Amino acid sequence: MKAKHQRLILAAVALCGVAGAGVLGASALRDEAAYFRTPAEIKAGQAVVGEPMRLGGMVAAGSIQRQSDGVTIRFVATDGKASIPVQFTGIVPDLFAENSGMVADGRMLADGTFVADRILAKHDERYMPPQMGDMPKNMKVAPKV
Amino acid sequence: MIAELGLALLWIAAALACLSLVAGIVYIRTGNNDLAALVRPASVAQGVLTAAAFGLLIMLFVRSDMSVELVARNSHSLKPMLFKVAGAWGNHEGSMLLWLTILGVSGALVALFERRLRNDTLVATLAAQAALSLGFFAFLLFSSNPFNRLPVAPPDGQGLNPLLQDPGLAFHPPTLYVGYVGISVAFSFAVGALITREIGPAFARAMRPWVLGSWIFLTLGITAGSYWAYYELGWGGWWFWDPVENVSLIPWLAGAALLHSVSVTATRNALRAWTVMLAVIAFSMSMVGTFIVRSGLLTSVHSFAVDPERGTFLLVLMAVYIGGALTLFAFRAGSVAEGKKFALMSREGSLVINNLLLTTILALVLLGTLYPIIAEAMGEKISVGPPYYNKVAGPLALILCLVMVAGPLLSWRKDDGKKLWTRLPAAILAGAAVLFGLVLFGGKVGVLPLLGMTVAGIVAVASLAPLWKRNLRRTPLPTWGMVIAHFGVAVALAGMAAESAFIKERLVAAAPGETVKVDDFTVKFTGVSPIAGPNYTAIRGTLIATTPSGASFTLHPEARTFPGLMGTAPTETNEAALLTRPGGQLYAVLGQPVPSADGSSADRYQLRLWWKPLVWWIWLGGALIAIGAALSMLGRAQLLEIWRARRARKAQERFA
Incomplete structure (x- = not known):
């Protein structure tokens, strides 16, 4: 009887553990998963200010501006339909260039600027997020904003 | 000739796998001993032939035989020899042949050396291993033949990604593969034992060295991969929770769970069904990982080909093996007799929580x-x-470490919770000292790193407790192994927590002659110079780092450019420079040139400097964990047991 009792407790503990883990995982996913958005989707209101997000687009021609500190850049990400200004402090990947694709991890500010923590360039052989593969190759580049 | 011979060997090996499987099934059904006698030699021969075929493939790469499609696509006659050899497995077909070779050789080793199991269980195990091989043989021979000839041989090959030309990377995939595939033996043992219903200590003891062995390779592969990513990518991180990293971590976690539960089954004959289940899960996770990486579901440097047909083939194979094993488990689980009982407060209890x-x-x-x-x-x-992984894995891993503190200090079957506390004062004292030290002198530290370092202090001291008051010369190897591995966990945890709590970062655009302060270091940027490597050109920066005590060190971070081969675009990489000190590492990356602020004087260069306290403890910890597991495996290996028994017998004879 006692052994049965104990197994019951063990099973209950395990069940609670599994349920707890499920809740933990689900809530962490809801808070921390970053949506992949294009500039057009952001302009259409599909982005919450301050939430982690991944922005994909082309670097608009002539849009890269280096700030005087030498390590901060501003550029415009575009998908041909809409444009979003992006700010990034750090060393950009080697393949980051105007008229080529990029993906940025970061968040939107209330003023409509995207602040990037990390930038990945398309064709970066070390890492390419799967979303990049879907971006049209002949994407029209929007005029400088 | 070599390619045709290689292909022929593969077909013969596949036929032998088929023979092992059929003979095994007939034997289990009818008890026909003549057929059963064939299974061992057939398994050995299959392993030898597959390994020979793999050797021939390497030979083709060494000879740069461009008439073979795989060589032409992945090699180049001017490549250094090491990378020619590594090219053999640095592609889809070659890596699948490596996978099969490890499957075959593992089966051969079981056939040659396993003497503890009942014969019928062993035959069933080898038949299961043959069934695994057979599926992958089909995959290789029908959809990914590595020995395919080209109708017309090109003048030279298409080379290999220059980024992959790194000695560390040449050995990283085979190490992980041995770990991934070695665990297949545990899977086969589980299937074999389920078929013959021999699930008990003998089965667990036979399985244990294989679990430990493959787990050692996984540990080494993950540790080395983490260090490679750290110094090669130039991002300064040591773990990115990249999907490809995760699929190596998942089997490692399963292996860690399995090697603990298998010792409960081996020592106490408990947790039997669970151990069998975990063995199935562990190899299933290896297959899922391979599938995710190889099918092109994820796009990264690790996935060689995006080919839906191959992906579907792998998915079907996986479904058959995992589904088959789980179905067998469902039918037999009821007949697995209940194991020995134990109280929650016991060694077994702590391992269940683990x-x-x-x-x-x-x-x-x-x-x-x-x-x-x-x-x-x-x-x-x-x-x-x-953020997701840190949030979910961090707190659970800390709780796990606390369980690890208590587990080894509890006795099997039943223990007194109050007595446990009497064994812990030193450990608790150590933890309290770390905690107070950090709160008083550590400045602002995040909650998770603070808890991490405290727990690391407790684990470090508690992990040594099993050696307390023991004759160290007589302490068995597995105990040493456990102590060293658990101590390694504390070392790695301390490294992770200290790095994230006290990391110092500076990002500047510096003109030649400028100095930058990062933590206690004064770093002077003296300028850049162009250099030429064997197959690249680079801009090489010179940094002189000075410590407060006046010692100075020179660092040379580089920005390298590899010329594009055959019209491909040139590749640029940042080569970080590392200065290892007892207290951590100084990490320097050279970025792009930028015009000076006033536009008149010389260019500035972007510099990223990190001071990473105790960061190398992370990999030291990984190495200690692997060493601990190796000692444990040595202590459990059958060879050693035989040797000991022989020595004991001789000693007795001398007395007689």
């Missing part, structure tokens, strides 16, 4: 890895990054 936590972490990492794929199928693009 297993629960490890499998929970496994499930959450798997969820995070698969979630973007599932979401994508439903039309939503999502990425799951470090």
Whole structure:
């Protein structure tokens, strides 16, 4: 009887553990998963200010501006339909260039600027997020904003 | 000739696998001993032939035989020899042949050396291993033949990605593969034991060295891969929770759970069904990992080909093996006799909690890895990054470490919770000292790193407790192994926590002659000079780092450019410079040139400097864990047992 009792407790503990883990995982996913958005989707209101997000687009021609500190850049990400200004402090990947694709991890500010923590360039052989593969190759580049 | 011979060897090996499987099934059904006698030699021959075929493939790469499609696509006659050899497995077909070679050689080793199991269980195990091989043989021979000839041989090959030309990377994949595939033996043992219903200590003892062995390779592969990513990518991180990293971590977690539960089964004959289940899960996770990486579901440097047909083939194979094993488990689980009983407050009890936590972490990492794929199928693009994993895995891992403090100090079967506290004062004191030290002098430290370092202090001291008041010369090897591995966990944990709590970062654009302060170092940027490497050109920066005590060190971070071969675009990489000090590492990356602020004087260069306290403890810890597991395996290996028994017998004879 006692052994049965104990197994019951063990099973209950395990069940609670599994349920707890499920809740933990689900809530962490809801808070921390970053949506992949294009500039057009952001302009259409599909982005919450301050939430982690991944922005994909082309670097608009002539849009890269280096700030005087030498390590901060501003550029415009575009998908041909809409444009979003992006700010990034750090060393950009080697393949980051105007008229080529990029993906940025970061968040939107209330003023409509995207602040990037990390930038990945398309064709970066070390890492390419799967979303990049879907971006049209002949994407029209929007005029400088 | 070599390629044709290689292909012929593969077909013969596949036929032998077929023979092992059929003979095994007939024997289990009818008890025909003549057929059973064939299984051992057939398994050995299959392993030898597959390994020979793999050797021939390497030979083709060494000879740069461009008439073979695989060589032409992945090699180049001017490549250094090491990378010619590594090219043999640095592609889809070659890596699948390596996979098969390890499957075959593992089966051969079991056939040659395993003497503890009942004969019928062994035959069933070898038949299961042959069944695994057979599926992958079909995959290789029908959809990924590595020995395919080209109708017309090109003048030279298409080379290999220059980024992959790194000695560390040449050995990283085979190490992980040995770990991935070595665990297949545990899977086969589990299937074999389920078929013959021989699930008990003998089965667990036979399985244990294989679990430990493959887990050692996984540990080494993950540790080395982490260090490679750290110095090669130039991002300064040592773990990115990249899906490809995750699929190596998931089998590692399963292996860690399995090697603990298998010792419960071996020593106490308990947790039998669970151990069998975990063995099935561990290899299933290896296959899922391979599938995710190889099918092109994820796009990264690790996935060689995006080919839906191959992906489907792998998916079907996986479904058959995992589904088959789980079905067998469902039918037989009821007949697995209940194991020996134990109280919750006991060694077994703590190991059950260990297993629960490890499998929970496994499930959450798997969820995070698969979630973007599932979401994508439903039309939503999502990425799951470090914040998710740190949030779910961090706290659970800390609880797991606390269980690790108590577990080894509890006795089997039943123990007194109050007595446990009497064994812990030194450990608790150490933890309290770390905690107070950090709160008083550490400045602002995040909660998780603070807890991490405190727990590391407790674990470090408690892990040594099993040696307390013991004759160290007589302490068995597995005990040493456990102590060293657990101590390694404390070392790695301390490194991770200290690095994230006290990291110092500076990002500047510096003109030649400028100095930058990072933590206690004064770093002077003296300028850049162009250099030429064997197959690249580079801009090389010179930094002189000076410590407060006046010692100075020179660092040379480089920005390298590899010329594009055959019209491909040139590749640029940042080569970080590292200065290892007892207290941590100084990490320097050279970025792009930028015009000076006033536009008149010389160019500035972007410099990124990190001071990473105790960061190398992370890999030291990984190495200690692997060493501990190796000692444990040595202590459990059958050879050693035989040797000991022989020595004891001789000693007795001398007395007689």
